[in-house]
Amino acid sequence: MTDYKNLKLIATSNPHIRGSETTRSIMLDVIIAMCPALIWAIIYFGVEALLLTAVSVIGCVVFEGLYRKLMHKPQSIDDLSAVVTGMLLAFVCPATTPLWMILIGDFFAIIVVKQLFGGIGKNFLNPALAGRAALLASYAGAMTTWLPAGTKAAIGGGMPVDVVSAATPLAYLKTGDLEGLKQIASVGDMFLGKVGGSMGEVSALMLLIGGLYLIWRKVINWQTPVAYIATVAILTVLFPKAGGAEYMLYSIFGGGLFLGAFFMATDYATSPVTKKGQLIYGIGCGLFTVFIRYFGSYNEGVCYSIMVMNCCTALIDKYTKPVRFGVVKSDKKEAAAK
Numbered sequence: 582m583t584d585y586k587n588l589k590l591i592a593t594s595n596p597h598i599r600g601s602e603t604t605r606s607i608m609l610d611v612i613i614a615m616c617p618a619l620i621w622a623i624i625y626f627g628v629e630a631l632l633l634t635a636v637s638v639i640g641c642v643v644f645e646g647l648y649r650k651l652m653h654k655p656q657s658i659d660d661l662s663a664v665v666t667g668m669l670l671a672f673v674c675p676a677t678t679p680l681w682m683i684l685i686g687d688f689f690a691i692i693v694v695k696q697l698f699g700g701i702g703k704n705f706l707n708p709a710l711a712g713r714a715a716l717l718a719s720y721a722g723a724m725t726t727w728l729p730a731g732t733k734a735a736i737g738g739g740m741p742v743d744v745v746s747a748a749t750p751l752a753y754l755k756t757g758d759l760e761g762l763k764q765i766a767s768v769g770d771m772f773l774g775k776v777g778g779s780m781g782e783v784s785a786l787m788l789l790i791g792g793l794y795l796i797w798r799k800v801i802n803w804q805t806p807v808a809y810i811a812t813v814a815i816l817t818v819l820f821p822k823a824g825g826a827e828y829m830l831y832s833i834f835g836g837g838l839f840l841g842a843f844f845m846a847t848d849y850a851t852s853p854v855t856k857k858g859q860l861i862y863g864i865g866c867g868l869f870t871v872f873i874r875y876f877g878s879y880n881e882g883v884c885y886s887i888m889v890m891n892c893c894t895a896l897i898d899k900y901t902k903p904v905r906f907g908v909v910k911s912d913k914k915e916a917a918a919k
Contacts, residue, residue: 604701607849608661610800614791615668615844621787622780626676626728630780636680638667640687648696662701666690669709669844672781673837673884674716677726685719686712702850706891710845710884717884727777749778750835751880757822762831771834782837792843804859805852805866806842812867813838822875838870841883851891858894858901865890 622630641663649656657663670686671678690712698704717724727749750771753762766776774784782788795801814833821828832838837845846852846866853862866886873882 604660604662607800608665610795610798611665611844612661612668614794614800615665615672615781617787617790618672618781618784618840619668621774621784622672622676625774625783626780630671630676633674633676633678633680633683633780634668634671637671637683637687638664640684641667641670641691644688644691645696648692649700652696654700657700660701663691666695666708666712668781670712672840672844673709673713673779674724675727675778676780677728678716678723682716682720682723686716689715704850705894706888707845707848707851710888713884714888749880750776750831751778751874754822754828754831754835755874755880759823759828759831768827768830768834771831776835778835779837782840785834785839788839788843792839795843795847801843801847802856802859804856805846805863808860808863809842809846809866809870810838812864813871816867816871820875832871832874836874836881837883841866841870841887845883846887846890851894853894853897853901855898855901855903858897861897861901862890862894865893 619630619634622634642658645663646656646658648654649658667687670690671683674683674686690708693715694706694708694711695701695704713724750762750766753759753765770776772785774787776783792801792806796803796806810833814829817832818826818829824831842863846863853859866883869886869889870882873879873885879885
């Protein structure tokens, strides 16, 4: 028999049914998913890749911790989101990036883009991509200086002695010089990551492994990455600058497409919440990426295409949100018109 006099009732705010996932557990899964690409970067570019990543992570954590302390806000460094931002920012930079420069990108990503807008979940741009865009605008030379394939980076940043920077595969693709590209890298080399480029985005294979892990763990949905990569593949096979299907394979394995599709475009705070919206969002990212690669002055289009679509997320969510239970479509249209 229940003792109602001593029954303790606890009143809490909704939701009353909660999952086991936390921000920390989700971010930990993302970190685990990035480890294959990080390991490949260390093997391919040398210990400088690990040093650059470590400095970037420490910078992001310190900047976030100091800001929260100075503003008398609860600490958030335990949720590991700053660690993810630091790793992603290092991934989209060349292995030759000076350590002091990556710290400037960390400051912009954490303080300007994330914390000044209220912290995790309130920023409208992906912090790591915004940090990269800021570095590219300020230090274009350093951010577009690539090591030749198989060359180890110098400790502390900069080019090794007697080494000349090399063009990335995207530079050849932009001009349609497929024969020239074949001389420095095969499609297999592109897929494995035996090419020059930003340290964390060269190996499509390692990024695919990490992306599939995130889908398996249900950290991300398949809609955005599949729609993104498929859009780029369809457009480049229908309108190749040379080589047809071969040009398409070089296009999807080259640059930061896999990194952007699985790790950047799927950011919870800056991407749509509905599955239909995620498909639209991924298609938009693909369209802008191909447009920039084909007609822009910059060889790569992933960074800016995702940031453009970040700005469209609220609009996509508005027009793709499902009808609430008990509400007919006519009522929904009347409410939207008011």
